[in-house]
Amino acid sequence: MDQPHVATGDTAAEAGNPDKTPRTERGRRTLRKLLDAAAIEFGERGFHDASISAITRRAGTALGSFYTYFDSKDEIFQALVRYMSEQLRDHVTPLVQAAPDEISAERIGLESFLGFVREHKEIYRIIDEAEFVDYASYRRHYETTVARVRQRLEDGAARGEIRADVGEVHAWAIGGMNVFLGMRYGLWDADADIAEIARIANDLLANGLKKQD
Template sequence: MDQALPELNNPPKTRRGARTVRKLLDAAQEEFGSKGFHEASVAGITSAAGTAQGTFYIYFASKEELFRTLVFDLGRRLRDFLTENVDETTDRLTAEAQGMEAFIRFVRLYPDLYRIVLEAQFVDPEAFRLYFQDFGAAYRARCEAAATRGEIRVQDADAESWALMGISLFLGLRYGIWEAERDPGPVVASVMDMIANGLKPRPGEGGTA
């Protein structure tokens, strides 16, 4: 209820309207997340939100528009979550580890949201692409700044940032959804060791740790 609303074509002008939109978005998150886009229905969403279908169409032109709004809403919430849980004033590799663990925790807290973003690839490929391009651009900028400060070395910051995003996304699937009971700490530590130090054996070390 207290969360800011995403941008809408016809934003609510009253507090009551804002509450209604938030209820619709929360109900949509539950419905899309549990049933998937195709099985979800506007009738199911308005029923769960306790609003009339006519009210729904004041704010959203269609189920598709609601879905797209949710995808961008999730992007904002994930960014806020990471801002709260990652200390960007520390060095990049420490922040990277914090971000990786925070992302796994975010997926555990909001598995519905995670599924909705991934399903966007099929429901709304444009929204999906924009979502990851926005994230990727911010990520790349942080990597480039850290390289300038000498905290990390990068060749192609764009490709490397993209690879790091792929790691988090896939760790989120496995350790956020499939094995949500596991302590993510050792997993993150091991993957971060690979990212920070690379896979080449170091002098005086055996191949296995």
């Protein structure tokens, strides 16, 4: 697929074909409405059964607006993966950055991720379907998410808050831990106490399985 023709927030300028990037606030609002509608449509019906006309109907926009921003269903799907990835980042990042130290940051990151999943249950289906519809977007979502974890770990190590040898393997391990806990306790289980789940997982991450005494 081509580059996506859309982005959100600050990344609009970098994200793709400048011809299709909205230049007005109204345009950005329409684009966001289309992406929010696409999240529901793809989340409920899956890529193959989703339709452009249903997306515009859900968005309350004319069919023409769709083609102002996207050329195809593939293209809005690709943009949606990036949009959800960015929404997740924008939800988690400020909370993580306000944490007093790196270990707390990982707990807060997981707890806020679990909260995001509760509110956006479609995220699993959409990101996971990208594995079949647009592998490059799928892989990029995880690579960018894990790169953020790695950066946090390395910054925490540089500040002396955690072990000094953290790197890529640790970041992928934490990414996987969070995604599975999100599936189990965010997606499948609406009642789990997410603060408590995050506390237990963070205690494992901080202290490991070894007996402490």
